């Protein structure tokens with residue numbers, strides 16, 4: 001059987017912690033499919049330390065002899081990394097340390113996404129799709145998308161899948177069931193402690209999660225902050241931010257977006273849906289069409305859910321105000 005044409009995947013920050021946990025999974029076929037050849041186009045900052053580390057990672061990728069890995073491009077130049085890329089995975093940026101909020105990274109990291117948004121719009125493939133991981137990812141995604149004139153804004157997505165996975169795992173643990181029993185748990189809003197992990201529509205073993213858990217006080221008072229602050233808890237425990245689980249979530253994010261019918265939370269331009277302000281990138285449920293996605297707008301929110309969505313929306317609007325000079 002003739003093999004499929006390769007998909008070009010650009011990854012920024014490729015020699016970083018998430019990069020190290022991510023690239024091998026892409027090259028093995030876990031992200032785009034076990035019969036899908038890939039070309040990795042790897043960007044690192046153009047100074048010797050990171051470039052040398054990148055060469056080391058590439059040596060290890062070679063040493064895996066992945067049949068699907070057709071080629072690798074290692075570069076410090078954004079246009080070279082994004083040229084003809086079908087997927088642009090924007091990971092490269094500073095992670096937060098203990099005691100910081102993700103929004104503290106905004107000014108430092110935001111400017112990376114101005115330049116990369118422009119470059120992607122200039123040189124990436126016509127069907128390019130973008131996934132932003134570098135924090136604060138919703139607003140960085142908005143910054144990158146604002147630079148795009150050729151590619152539609154809806155191509156730019158940010159990752160809330162790690163939060164969704166955390167939320168599912170915690171519900172399953174509380175209910176004493178396997179994680180596969182949890183469905184329809186979606187993250188609304190920002191990838192920050194204000195996010196709303198919507199337990200009100202989640203199901204466990206097909207039944208409403210709130211009925212199965214039977215403890216509203218726990219769901220509202222303990223579950224939500226535990227999911228929202230899980231990133232900080234990992235930093236506190238590990239001394240650095242989550243990497244393997246973030247890479248895993250990115251594999252899930254992209255796989256969900258290329259698998260027709262898959263339903264999961266993705267941060268997308270809100271277009272006013274679920275009460276989010278026009279122009280912010282907010283997590284919400286989307287269903288993949290394979291080459292694109294549809295936002296699922298059928299979940300009715302009760303007063304509690306609406307109050308949580310308002311809080312996370314207010315934060316997204318405040319972040320947008322902070323970076324307004326970076327928006328094209």
Ligand code: NAD
Nearest residue numbers: 013015016017018044045092093094095133134135162246
């Ligand atoms: P890291 O410091 O280990 O790696 C980041 C890499 O990016 C470094 O190698 C650095 O040289 C490179 N880099 C920096 N600026 C760059 C640029 N302009 N172009 C190309 N490369 C550049 O950090 P990490 O642990 O891999 O985390 C990366 C980002 O992902 C951080 O912002 C972190 O907060 C974020 N993150 C997001 C989520 C999420 O769920 N959205 C989860 C975990 C981490």
Ligand code: LMR
Nearest residue numbers: 096102135231232241242
């Ligand atoms: C996470 O959620 O683990 C990442 O966004 C890293 C962080 O700063 O919390």
